[in-house]
Amino acid sequence: MHSVSRLTQAGVPARWPPGTISAFGDPVRDVAWRRETVHDSPSLLIEDSALPFAQALGRDYAPNDQFAFPYFGVFRWRVGSFERLIDANAILRIRGGEEAFETHPVQGVGHASAILTPSPALLDEVRALSRRAGGDVAPIVTSMDDRTRLMVHDILFNPISTILGRDEASIDLLAVAMGTGSAAPPRPSPLVEKAKEILHDRFAEPLSLEQIARDLGVTPVYLTQIFRRQEGLPLYRYQTRLRLSRALLLLPDCASITELALDLGYSSHAHFTATFSTVFGITPRAFRASRNGGRPIDWTVALGGSPQDSRNGSDREAWPNA
Structure with a gap:
């Protein structure tokens, strides 16, 4: 090919x-x-x-x-x-x-x-999801929309994409190619809660979707589908929120942003800064300064909207990052 x-x-x-x-x-x-x-x-x-x-x-x-x-x-x-x-x-x-x-x-x-x-097993499972969603055998050619196009570029070229984010994005791409739709949200799942526990416990590790699924005894496709239906966001973004929540707590007193970034599971200072800035509209250094007598932050401006809109920060996140 x-x-x-x-x-x-x-x-x-x-x-x-x-x-x-x-x-x-x-x-x-x-x-x-x-x-x-x-x-x-x-x-x-x-x-x-x-x-x-x-x-x-x-x-x-x-x-x-x-x-x-x-x-x-x-x-x-x-x-x-x-x-x-x-x-x-x-x-x-x-x-x-x-x-x-x-x-x-x-x-x-x-x-x-x-x-x-x-793999044949992954393809079979995505195909089964497609059939349950009303699809049939995948066509030879399918239209590519703008969102899918962005996903492709991010998988190939985004320097701050994570293993977990790439895994889930790939399943999304296969689902698009196979015509898979999203089913209705299920009732709360113990499996999702276990997955969240793993993300909390190993938040700084470069986890892959396959690792988490294997630990839970399920397939990557099943895990990413049920997690997103219940939580309304993919695992990689949930992981990102965990890391950035810790960053907000630790930044004011940290002497080295580079060391903090590595401790949080980011590959470099630049990786951490790009993710933090995308989500919060301000760099980690500026945030740290604001907490230590520097210029205060106008979050309405930083997040591009009302501070009462709790979705602003997550919706500004670059796709996919960690």
Whole structure:
């Protein structure tokens, strides 16, 4: 299947996402060959893959089902009598065991996609959820909406995304591709309470969705679905709230924000500052200063709304961060 990439044009750093304007003012039209593993677990492989226009294309084959979420360029995909132009407005399902053919129809333009390869067990469970929600067998091509497009970019390019956030976002993407809807909220679940206990107990650890699910004896798909239905937010955001609640308590007296960030489970000072600032509209340093005789904070301005609206802080959180 196609391999993912990043742009290569004079003046464009290799890590910048497609669509960047080069130093010469020209839009980037192509990608460099790339196939990079972004996430690899027993249940799911995520790859960032790209093929430049000059790359020889033709017969394609994948032994297992894959889902391609294009984020740059365009290509033509043919399976049997089915043929379709695929770009960043579409999600492509590559069915395992089928022979397909792909070509680049636009001169000088390659393509890049996030490629999700779920395990058979994960795919079966997402498929079962789709059927319960009124869906059927996943179509070969599904429309990609703006929210899904942002999720794809965050999974691939967000430097402050967490393992847990990436796990849940990936299940969301598979659900979109399979046509899975959300069921009605269930009654409070002891399982969700146990999951919250794990998040409290191990709040500073880089937990994955699979780890938590394994500890609870359930599948990642089941856990993320039931947790979100009951709590109204995903596990990664719940974990973020726990960490930031501690940060608010510890910041006023902390001598080193870097050390605090690491103690809270963040990978760096910058990671912590980006998350804190997104949620609260102010940097940790400014918050600490405000608690130690510095300039007071106008939370109405910082959060972009009324301080009586308790949802403002969480709704401003960058997706997905930790």
